[in-house]
Amino acid sequence: MSKGKMRAAFVVEPYRIEIREVDIPQIGPQEVLIRVKSCGICGTDYSIYIGKYSRDFLPLIPGHEFSGEIVEVGENVVGLKKGDRVTADINMGCGICFYCTRGQKLTCPEFRQLGIHIDGAFAEFVKAPFTQVHKLPENVDFDTGAFVEPVSCAIHAAKAMQVSLGSSVAVIGDGTLGILHTQIAKLRGAAPVILIGKHPERMKKAELLGVDYLVDINKVDPLEEVKRLTEGRGADFVIESVGTSRTYELALEMVRPGGRVAAFGITEVEATIAVKPFDFVLGELSMVGSCAGVGNDWPDAIKLLEYNRVNPRPLFSLKVPLEELEKALVEVKENRDLLKVFVVPELSERVVL
Numbered sequence: 001m002s003k004g005k006m007r008a009a010f011v012v013e014p015y016r017i018e019i020r021e022v023d024i025p026q027i028g029p030q031e032v033l034i035r036v037k038s039c040g041i042c043g044t045d046y047s048i049y050i051g052k053y054s055r056d057f058l059p060l061i062p063g064h065e066f067s068g069e070i071v072e073v074g075e076n077v078v079g080l081k082k083g084d085r086v087t088a089d090i091n092m093g094c095g096i097c098f099y100c101t102r103g104q105k106l107t108c109p110e111f112r113q114l115g116i117h118i119d120g121a122f123a124e125f126v127k128a129p130f131t132q133v134h135k136l137p138e139n140v141d142f143d144t145g146a147f148v149e150p151v152s153c154a155i156h157a158a159k160a161m162q163v164s165l166g167s168s169v170a171v172i173g174d175g176t177l178g179i180l181h182t183q184i185a186k187l188r189g190a191a192p193v194i195l196i197g198k199h200p201e202r203m204k205k206a207e208l209l210g211v212d213y214l215v216d217i218n219k220v221d222p223l224e225e226v227k228r229l230t231e232g233r234g235a236d237f238v239i240e241s242v243g244t245s246r247t248y249e250l251a252l253e254m255v256r257p258g259g260r261v262a263a264f265g266i267t268e269v270e271a272t273i274a275v276k277p278f279d280f281v282l283g284e285l286s287m288v289g290s291c292a293g294v295g296n297d298w299p300d301a302i303k304l305l306e307y308n309r310v311n312p313r314p315l316f317s318l319k320v321p322l323e324e325l326e327k328a329l330v331e332v333k334e335n336r337d338l339l340k341v342f343v344v345p346e347l348s349e350r351v352v353l
Contacts, residue, residue, distance in 0.1 A: 006023075006024045010060065024124075024125050032130050033126075036066055036123060037146075046333055049326070063120040087302075089134065093105035123322070144313075164189075165189035171193070172239065174195060175241065193213075205314050240264055244265070252275065257283040263288065318353060321349065
């Protein structure tokens with residue numbers, strides 16, 4: 001199998017993607033080869049496409065939200081076999097450094113992510129270490145399997161934030177991850193859960209999924225509205241899921257004294273925010289960063305999807321062939337009605353979901 005050829009989408013340089021026919025990846029003794037069935041488009045993929053992220057790793061096959069079927073296993077692989085339906089934790093550390101031995105793989109100096117630093121899944125096949133691979137339950141289809149990665153990210157943020165029962169949670173950002181944060185907050189017993197956004201179609205999807213309050217920044221002052229909904233205090237917890245200096249500053253204004261902000265949205269590298277230490281100290285505020293789902297976050301995400309505790313289907317917008325990746329990356333950025341778009345190598349034409 002691994003001696004053949006495959007189609008793969010390479011970001012060759014910023015704003016240029018090429019579909020190339022290349023060798024199928026050769027697997028090592030502890031790796032598996034996966035035929036890609038579905039791979040979601042993430043904002044990180046667009047950042048790679050425009051040269052904002054991972055520029056030093058080009059040319060690169062991006063794509064890190066994926067699922068598929070195992071077609072080949074290395075000689076030292078255990079617990080997996082050909083035909084297994086799987087996804088894979090994309091986060092890889094060295095395993096032996098100060099951080100890895102303390103369960104902090106995401107801060108490992110040698111940290112790498114599949115599809116971001118090494119070739120990923122916008123291709124017909126992708127390889128992964130078997131220790132990173134997770135089987136999918138029978139009732140989890142391949143598109144939902146490709147959605148495990150973003151769900152794991154939302155779970156990781158919720159764990160870091162430590163939301164308590166009956167606490168108010170405000171989420172800034174009505175993208176796929178922002179809406180996911182509201183679903184996870186509800187599962188943790190938060191009340192009320194408030195979504196701050198500006199795109200009508202996305203807000204409708206959040207309403208369908210049961211968010212308690214929608215705050216449209218085109219119509220009201222979000223800070224005043226969140227305070228009104230929380231008896232004048234501000235939210236107990238605020239999740240920033242946009243990635244701009246202004247929305248981070250808004251999050252710090254919106255959280256109540258003694259509350260916590262979860263930093264999730266990725267800003268420009270050079271971005272800074274204005275923080276008044278006086279207010280931060282006297283308000284006994286706290287802030288925690290969270291960048292990716294890792295370790296147990298993945299089986300937790302799979303379990304929530306298996307039992308429909310998280311309902312992803314209203315967030316699914318479109319499926320496109322591999323050859324339409326570049327067009328779809330631009331489309332997702334420009335058409336704010338779209339949420340999750342999947343690239344499916346086996347498709348010959350796009351499918352609206």
